[in-house]
Structures are given as C-alpha cells and as structure tokens.
Amino acid sequence: MARVGLTTDRVVRAGAELADEVGFDQVTASELARRFDVKVASLYAHVKNSQDLRTRIALLALEELADLAADAVAGRAGKDALVAFANVYRDYGREHPGRATAARMRLDPETAAASAGVRHAQMTRAILRGYDLGEPDQTHAVRLLGSVFHGYSSLELAGGFSHSAPDSEESWTRILDALDALLRNWPATPTP
Amino acid sequence: MARVGLTTDRVVRAGAELADEVGFDQVTASELARRFDVKVASLYAHVKNSQDLRTRIALLALEELADLAADAVAGRAGKDALVAFANVYRDYGREHPGRATAARMRLDPETAAASAGVRHAQMTRAILRGYDLGEPDQTHAVRLLGSVFHGYSSLELAGGFSHSAPDSEESWTRILDALDALLRNWPATPTP
DNA sequence: TGCATTTGCCTAAAGCTTTTAGGCAAATTA
DNA sequence: TAATTTGCCTAAAAGCTTTAGGCAAATGCA
Numbered sequence: 001m002a003r004v005g006l007t008t009d010r011v012v013r014a015g016a017e018l019a020d021e022v023g024f025d026q027v028t029a030s031e032l033a034r035r036f037d038v039k040v041a042s043l044y045a046h047v048k049n050s051q052d053l054r055t056r057i058a059l060l061a062l063e064e065l066a067d068l069a070a071d072a073v074a075g076r077a078g079k080d081a082l083v084a085f086a087n088v089y090r091d092y093g094r095e096h097p098g099r100a101t102a103a104r105m106r107l108d109p110e111t112a113a114a115s116a117g118v119r120h121a122q123m124t125r126a127i128l129r130g131y132d133l134g135e136p137d138q139t140h141a142v143r144l145l146g147s148v149f150h151g152y153s154s155l156e157l158a159g160g161f162s163h164s165a166p167d168s169e170e171s172w173t174r175i176l177d178a179l180d181a182l183l184r185n186w187p188a189t190p191t192p
Numbered sequence: 193m194a195r196v197g198l199t200t201d202r203v204v205r206a207g208a209e210l211a212d213e214v215g216f217d218q219v220t221a222s223e224l225a226r227r228f229d230v231k232v233a234s235l236y237a238h239v240k241n242s243q244d245l246r247t248r249i250a251l252l253a254l255e256e257l258a259d260l261a262a263d264a265v266a267g268r269a270g271k272d273a274l275v276a277f278a279n280v281y282r283d284y285g286r287e288h289p290g291r292a293t294a295a296r297m298r299l300d301p302e303t304a305a306a307s308a309g310v311r312h313a314q315m316t317r318a319i320l321r322g323y324d325l326g327e328p329d330q331t332h333a334v335r336l337l338g339s340v341f342h343g344y345s346s347l348e349l350a351g352g353f354s355h356s357a358p359d360s361e362e363s364w365t366r367i368l369d370a371l372d373a374l375l376r377n378w379p380a381t382p383t384p
Numbered sequence: 385t386g387c388a389t390t391t392g393c394c395t396a397a398a399g400c401t402t403t404t405a406g407g408c409a410a411a412t413t414a
Numbered sequence: 415t416a417a418t419t420t421g422c423c424t425a426a427a428a429g430c431t432t433t434a435g436g437c438a439a440a441t442g443c444a
Contacts, residue, residue: 148336148343
C-alpha cells in the first residue's frame, strides 16, 4: 500500500487550510482523511483525538501570527509600530478566517502558557514602550489592545461591518488613530 | 405515553442552560433529549436541525442581553450610562458563558438583521449621544465599543486575564475610564 | 358527551464522525 | 539480507443527526 507520508505537522497544516476553507468548527478528522485519501483511523496515529487536532491548529495559528507580528514591528516604534502590529491581526483574520478563529480558541492554562500567546503579550508590551505608561496601566493597556484586535477581527469576520457605511477599512484606521491618541493621553486613575 | 410538554421555546431555553453548563459547542440534540427524558427524534418537531437550535440560542441570548442593557441604561447618561451598559455585557459573559458565546456566533445577514443585534447598535448610539461625536466618527466609536466589549468578554472567558496581576476587575474599570476619556476627546481626522 | 382532528412523542433506520484494537507491508537500520 | 520500526489498513463499537411513519393523548366541535 502506497504511503502518503502523513506526519503530525502535515496533518495539522492541512487542518489549518481546511479551517480556512470551511470554518474552524467544520474541521473533522473524516474530512481531513478524505483530503489525504487515507482512512480516518490513520490520522489517529498523528493526533491524539479531534480536540488535540483543533488545539494544534490553534497553536500553529498563534505561532504564525506571532512571527508575522514580530516581522511587522521590527524597526518601528510609536504609532508606526502600533499600526503595523494591529494590521497583522486584522489582515490575518481576513486572509485566514479559520486559523484566526482557532487562535481565539480557549486553551487550558498550561497549553496557553507554553504557546506563542506569551510572545503576543510581550510584543504588545514592547509597543507600549513607545508610550509613557507605568504599571499597572501598561497591563490595562495590553488587555485593552488585545480586546480590540480580537474583538474587531471577530466582528468583522462575522460580517458585522459589511453592508453599512462607512466601510470597515475607514473605521479601522480611525480606531487606530483613536487608540494612539488614547495611549499618548492615558487618563490618571480618578481619585474616588 | 406521558407528554413532557416540549415547545420550541422550552427546548431553546434548555439549550441555553445546557450551553452555560457545558459550553456552547457541546450543545447537542442528544444531550438535550436526555435532559427532557425524551427521544432525540422528538426534538426535531420543535427545531429544524441542530444548527437551527444553536441559532435560536444565539437569538435568545441577544434578546436577553438587549433587555438587560436597556434596563441598565434607562435614566443614565454620559459615563454613567457607558459603565452601566458595558457592565451588562461583562456580567452576562461571566454569568452565562455559554449564552454569551452563542451571542457571538456568526449569523447569516438576514437573521442578524432581524435579531436583537440591531437594538444593541441603537443603544450604543444612544449612549454616544452623551459625547460629542458627529458622523462618521459615531459609527467608528460604535464599532470600537462593540469590539472592546466583545473582545474583553471573550478573552476573560478564555481565562486570559486570570492568574496574573492586576486582576481583571481593575483592568475593566480602568479600561472604561480610558474609553470615557477617549470619547470625550475623540481625535480629529489627521490631515494626511 | 362523543367523535374528529391535531399534535406530541415514539420506534425504526440510515448515514456520518469519533475512537480503539489488531494486522500486514513498506521503510529504515543493522 | 534480516530485523525492526513505522504507516496505513480493516474491523468494529459507540454516539450524534436526521427522516419517515405510527399510535395515543390532547383539543375542538357538534
């Protein structure tokens, strides 16, 4: 019997492509097997189960995103860095909707701690060095940026901003302008 | 044979509770049937298929959220309204994680247009009347707020902010302070 | 109250996905 | 070339989804 040359890596990559084509939650071992022209059981030598497959796709997406982000911010600072960084997330979500959804998947704490997710947080902090924020405000800002990137990408993917003016492109630009202004002018803790 | 008294409404409500208990994507017709002590096929008289069930749970969640939000903002304005509104989203996500995930589900355009989603957008606009924003900036701000609420809730649910200082509560408060400051001070479109 | 109709839940069955166990042949190593 | 490892296979069990057809309970009407 001819061997197709399955490896965990190839299976996960094919899973990521499948996710982009049919949606992350339509990724099944069966469909993947069909694409490799292989029996389903054969896949189970390379991933523990279908949950494991999905988790690996998520980890792959997080790494790809982190690599792209690292590239984008290299040699930039201030608003320039912020915009480049933010666009990586948005563009990734539009080019790879399945992977992007995967990247938003809930991971158990240990898996998350060992994932490229930590690089994302570090890079966000690095960008904030271009603004004058001490702790704990820097952490608040990291969380705010994460929420906006995450949320915008997800709403845009869900079609929330299509079919209505102004177009998403313009909102995105202006939101980044606004975030930049906010970070330059972060309000002091109000005295209660 | 004793009748349990299934209706579409009861099935969907039970589905929403199940979602909160086991996670939205673990909601299956089989499990629901088990809880009603009924055969699976019986459910299919009340929902078209399992996708229909999930969509109906999402619509229920959107309505509940809109009702809560409407209550919360009644009689409030400015930052007070913003904070009350925002807290509805965050609290709902923490009290009803499954429903909240459902509310973030991708709906097809017609379904979305007929959903309580439009009330959410209207209420967000109403809150922004407390700030001095013209069009198209008001729309940009609606999208920003949607992204933040959506994103923060989703990250918090995924455990992104637990096990690290400062606690999520504090970040949330400070992020709302920051958004209020931003809306009061929305930057003009930069001249290119 | 008695009868007709509607409705609610059932059984049956087919098709699909997941997952495990065990086997044989191809690839690798010695 | 022989021994070992590895890759893919068949088989099979178990669960979820969905449709079709049937019977009995609830409802409506004379």
